[in-house]
Amino acid sequence: MIRDLIIRNRSYRRFDSAVKLTDEQISKWIDLARMAASGRNMQPLKYALVTSPETCEKIFPFLGWAGYLSNWKGPAEGEHPVAYVVVLNDHGISDNHYCDDGIAMQSILLGAVEDGFGGCIIGSVNKSKVAKILQLDETLEILWLVALGKPAEKVVLETAENDIKYWRDEEQVHHVPKRPLEEIIVKLKS
Structure with a gap:
């Protein structure tokens, strides 16, 4: 039931780092976003998949985790995300992504939850540092990161x-x- 999936789809910030995700698993969830509605059907969003443990660890210091938990520095060692989906707007297609990003991220996360995983949409991102780590083309603007893994909370x-x-x-x-x-x-x- 969609209600159950939505209720289980929380912002998980701590993960079991021993349980890995593959590009194929994440691609299946991105395919849900691909099939979702898009303003003017422009489909300007693209997605960078990060599953390499080394790259995940390079990105981790450039993320903010929970604004209301001021004394919490973020996930501890062993609780870091095992993957990220970097949600990008391709300015070569359109400068306006309307509300496509919200629809896409919800679709990705519902797919993850249905498969026993979870994630957290992260807007507090040092975008220039992450873009440099990922060596992104200038036409690709980082909108959000979706941290993914097996919830450990x-x-x-x-x-x-x-x-x-x-x-x-x-x-x-x-x-x-x-x-x-x-x-x-x-x-x-x-």
């Missing part, structure tokens, strides 16, 4: 009362408050 949803900031308890369970449905549906005057 428990993430639970709960109803937000006053605060929407995610947090971790003493057992390192990651809590994600969500606004109640009745709070986010706007009732129109008709």
Whole structure:
């Protein structure tokens, strides 16, 4: 069921680094993004797959992990992502990617979750450093990185009362408050 997949699709930030992913596994998930809707059907997004442990470790220091967890420096050794999908806008096709990036990343992550993996969309990226590591062509703009692996943490949803900031308890369970449905549906005057 799509509801179950969406609920299980959390922002996982800690992974079992012993469980690897192949380019073929990730390509299957990118194929889901390829088949999804695209503004004007321009399809300007491209994807760089990073599965080499050496390249993953070169990229890792240039990422930010969890803004609300100010005392957490990110995944510890043994909990690093085993792969990344670098989401790129190809300016040779179009300068505007509309909302394609969100649709694509959700599709990739739902595919990963369905196969027993998970990930985290990372927007806090030193894009120039990562582009240099990957030796990207100038027409390819890094939009996001999707960190991937076998989740090594428990993430639970709960109803937000006053605060929407995610947090971790003493057992390192990651809590994600969500606004109640009745709070986010706007009732129109008709």
